[in-house]
Amino acid sequence: MPAKPTSNAPDPIRRNEASRKAILTAAFDLVGEVGFGKLSIEAIAARAGVGKQTIYRWWPSKGAVLFDALLMLSEDQATGRPELPDTGSLEADLKTVLRATVRELNDPRYDEPMRALNTEIVHNQELAAAYTERLHEPMQRLKRDRLRKAQQAGQLDPNTDLDLAIEMIWGPLLNRWLQRTGPLTPEYTDSIVETALRGLMPR
Amino acid sequence: MPAKPTSNAPDPIRRNEASRKAILTAAFDLVGEVGFGKLSIEAIAARAGVGKQTIYRWWPSKGAVLFDALLMLSEDQATGRPELPDTGSLEADLKTVLRATVRELNDPRYDEPMRALNTEIVHNQELAAAYTERLHEPMQRLKRDRLRKAQQAGQLDPNTDLDLAIEMIWGPLLNRWLQRTGPLTPEYTDSIVETALRGLMPR
Structure with missing residues (x-):
């Protein structure tokens, strides 16, 4: 039976959540700087400090990333049910x-x-x-x-x-x-x- | 002094006008069939029966061609001043x-x-x-x-x-x-x- 992670062990769920937030924040910031046409998965990955493959594993396209970024934003603003x-x-x-x-x-x-x-x-x-x-x-x-x-x-x-x-x-x-x-x-x-x-x- | 063109001689202005109409009609028909993303200057030229270079000589982009196509249409519909x-x-x-x-x-x-x-x-x-x-x-x-x-x-x-x-x-x-x-x-x-x-x- 595998040991349960202790509070000092790296938590993969929390780490994934942090990467996800970094990627969405980077996508949102970048599209404001360069526009949608010049937005690239490469640039989002570089800004977020993750590998390109991490993004491709979770989203099929830059449009999908941007969409989740906007959704995250509207969820952050809403306290509970808007x-x-x-x-x-x-x-x-x-x-x-x-x-x-x-x-x-x-x-x-x-x-x-x-x-x-x-x-x-x-x-x-x-x-x-x-x-x-x-x-x-x-x-x-x-x-x-x-x-x-x-x-x-x-x-x-x-x-x-x-x-x-x-x-x-x-x-x-x-x-x-x-x-x-x-x-x-x-x-x-x-x-x-x-x-x-x-x-x-x-x- | 160059001779004036007779009614039987090819008229370059009329020929240009015919090519222009063929190109604009082709652009309008094609965008309805394949959408703007897949519209290409090559396909417009092939459909209109002109060379690619003819199109590039008159328009900087497929967007510019499509724009003139829509303008031609609204001018055709208007009898005189709309x-x-x-x-x-x-x-x-x-x-x-x-x-x-x-x-x-x-x-x-x-x-x-x-x-x-x-x-x-x-x-x-x-x-x-x-x-x-x-x-x-x-x-x-x-x-x-x-x-x-x-x-x-x-x-x-x-x-x-x-x-x-x-x-x-x-x-x-x-x-x-x-x-x-x-x-x-x-x-x-x-x-x-x-x-x-x-x-x-x-x-």
Whole structure:
């Protein structure tokens, strides 16, 4: 029977976890510096201080690494189960959320990786499925839950389709960001929220 | 003094124009068949029946060829100066326009080239500038003109920023298309128009 590892023995699970975090952090930092097109597994390995084969053993492509890096980030930020704010005022809460999104999108450390992911999934079906399941759908559920509460509180038209409502609120912002067709400012997102909610309120 | 070409002599301008059209048509057809990633100058040349060097003499990259192909298409469709419909009812006109857009986006012959262009410009600054100047801005002007008329006719709030209004109307649709987050149907675009205009009407 093999001896149990003592507290002084190297712990392979903990060591793997440390390598994994180093790789994901390196991928996230590098894509912000050189862009997705020039990102390479070699460079990620060198920055993380691991061998290339370690990365290839865990991920099939640089897109997959980057995707897990973004996921790690959103998990780190969330304390427990993430939720959208609920102060009772849908308008105030949406303004808070969209202002926070704009702060992220204006930060080059986030802008480039998220831009890379958003364009890569257009051509990569496998990554698109993972994106939908692990990032997009969980966020959609949070948004739907918050809007449903507002609908029950009489702040949204009872006949409004919640997926359409989500697109009326977040679509203009994401489109302006991806197409770079204008500045992303708090005043801009406040106007989106006000205009969208006027269109979505009970008749 | 060189003799003027007679009607029977080969006309180099007309011959160049025929080659140009053959190349752009080949690029447009091929990208719909194989996608932008696998599109190659070699394949475009073979399909168009010209030498590779002919293409490289006129365009710096496959992205530039594809871009001109889309521009040729939109010029062919427009009889003279293009305009958005103006029947007097902004709601009816926008429904007509968005339904036509959805018919195009649901056609694989258009979907793939436009998707390729929309993602390529995210990483390619030169192509992005050409896109803005030659495709995006002319369309923005048409949209702004139509919305300004509606504003003058009292169908839109006089304080509404027209660029914001454009994004409230077209943003959700473009975002759903690029992210493939739902079906593009006439019922869907009608709902967008109704919801957006309710938010944008005079208070």
